[in-house]
Amino acid sequence: MATDPAESALRAAFLTDLSVSGRKLRTLFDAIVRKRGLTLARARLLLHLRQHGATRQGELALVLELEHPTVVRLLDGLEKQGLIARHAVDGDRRAKLVAITEAAAPTVAELEQLIAELRVELLADIAEDDLATASRVLARLVQSIEAMGAAPRSHER
Amino acid sequence: MATDPAESALRAAFLTDLSVSGRKLRTLFDAIVRKRGLTLARARLLLHLRQHGATRQGELALVLELEHPTVVRLLDGLEKQGLIARHAVDGDRRAKLVAITEAAAPTVAELEQLIAELRVELLADIAEDDLATASRVLARLVQSIEAMGAAPRSHER
DNA sequence: TGCAAATAGTTAGCAAGCTACATATGAGAT
DNA sequence: ATCTCATATGTAGCTTGCTAACTATTTGCA
Numbered sequence: 001m002a003t004d005p006a007e008s009a010l011r012a013a014f015l016t017d018l019s020v021s022g023r024k025l026r027t028l029f030d031a032i033v034r035k036r037g038l039t040l041a042r043a044r045l046l047l048h049l050r051q052h053g054a055t056r057q058g059e060l061a062l063v064l065e066l067e068h069p070t071v072v073r074l075l076d077g078l079e080k081q082g083l084i085a086r087h088a089v090d091g092d093r094r095a096k097l098v099a100i101t102e103a104a105a106p107t108v109a110e111l112e113q114l115i116a117e118l119r120v121e122l123l124a125d126i127a128e129d130d131l132a133t134a135s136r137v138l139a140r141l142v143q144s145i146e147a148m149g150a151a152p153r154s155h156e157r
Numbered sequence: 158m159a160t161d162p163a164e165s166a167l168r169a170a171f172l173t174d175l176s177v178s179g180r181k182l183r184t185l186f187d188a189i190v191r192k193r194g195l196t197l198a199r200a201r202l203l204l205h206l207r208q209h210g211a212t213r214q215g216e217l218a219l220v221l222e223l224e225h226p227t228v229v230r231l232l233d234g235l236e237k238q239g240l241i242a243r244h245a246v247d248g249d250r251r252a253k254l255v256a257i258t259e260a261a262a263p264t265v266a267e268l269e270q271l272i273a274e275l276r277v278e279l280l281a282d283i284a285e286d287d288l289a290t291a292s293r294v295l296a297r298l299v300q301s302i303e304a305m306g307a308a309p310r311s312h313e314r
Numbered sequence: 315t316g317c318a319a320a321t322a323g324t325t326a327g328c329a330a331g332c333t334a335c336a337t338a339t340g341a342g343a344t
Numbered sequence: 345a346t347c348t349c350a351t352a353t354g355t356a357g358c359t360t361g362c363t364a365a366c367t368a369t370t371t372g373c374a
Binding site for chain 1: 321322323324325326330331332333
């Protein structure tokens with residue numbers, strides 16, 4: 001048990017590193033789009049609307065991997081900013097279709113540009129292969145996380 | 158510009174994947190330690206105290222890579238739970254030394270165990286090499302993020 | 315037809331994270 | 345000795361994210 005191969009220093013630090021770097025990314029992004037009145041979460045939502053057109057709230061929650069109430073509040077904010085509108089869906093009076101407003105179009109176009117540039121800058125000195133590996137690792141991890149979410153083992157105590 | 162090598166689908170998705178997986182990790186962890194009245198952030202803080210002994214608040218902020226006010230509130234919560242105490246530092250009446258309470262020792266020991274198990278479970282099917290690569294990628298990214306934070310280029314508009 | 319269960323969205327309440335600003339104390343220079 | 349600047353912590357206020365519990369529809373089946 002002294003040198004358990006499953007317990008390298010790497011493994012010990014990885015999960016922390018992951019959540020810290022995710023947080024830092026969000027903070028940087030928030031700072032960049034702040035003067036436009038946006039945040040990472042709002043930008044992600046707007047981008048989806050731009051790229052996939054009007055979308056139902058439930059679908060948004062699925063795609064953005066957020067809980068429904070989180071989406072509700074993001075939309076409340078964006079609606080107040082006049083960037084999106086909730087439209088009635090005919091055939092289902094429960095549902096709402098979310099769409100970008102005319103007024104938001106330029107902002108969102110600019111945002112898309114900004115994000116593309118940021119991406120290039122941040123990932124500039126990372127090799128494609130390494131990125132692919134990292135991507136795979138994250139995907140695996142998420143898979144395990146979701147498996148555990150469904151069947152939490154011993155942590156029930 | 159049609160097939161810009163700097164703009165693969167991987168690159169397009171990576172930053173989102175990172176922040177999403179970080180979030181999911183946090184959510185899972187929070188759910189696991191919830192019945193103990195803990196969260197990921199609080200656990201990280203307690204773990205540091207256990208492994209490095211009593212620490213000043215400023216030092217905690219540095220080590221955990223959190224802003225000072227965030228640490229203040231984590232400590233407020235943990236103090237209310239009776240898990241940590243803020244002690245005076247003699248020689249500097251501004252400073253406070255944060256220490257785990259006697260009462261918290263068993264909780265924290267248990268927590269350490271729990272985290273070790275979780276780590277093994279989550280990373281079980283990931284090769285050491287891949288993990289190392291992923292780790293390097295994250296480190297690089299954080300480096301870029303911090304460089305940009307200091308010198309935000311074109312995003313000044 | 316009419317009632318039960320599923321689905322769409324919302325409300326309430328909590329913790330974490332940030333920025334901006336405030337307070338108290340210490341240290342260094344004149 | 346004092347005055348200024350730096351350091352250590354704290355307060356206020358905002359957004360994101362979650363879970364739990366609610367309302368309004370719709371759907372499916374008896």
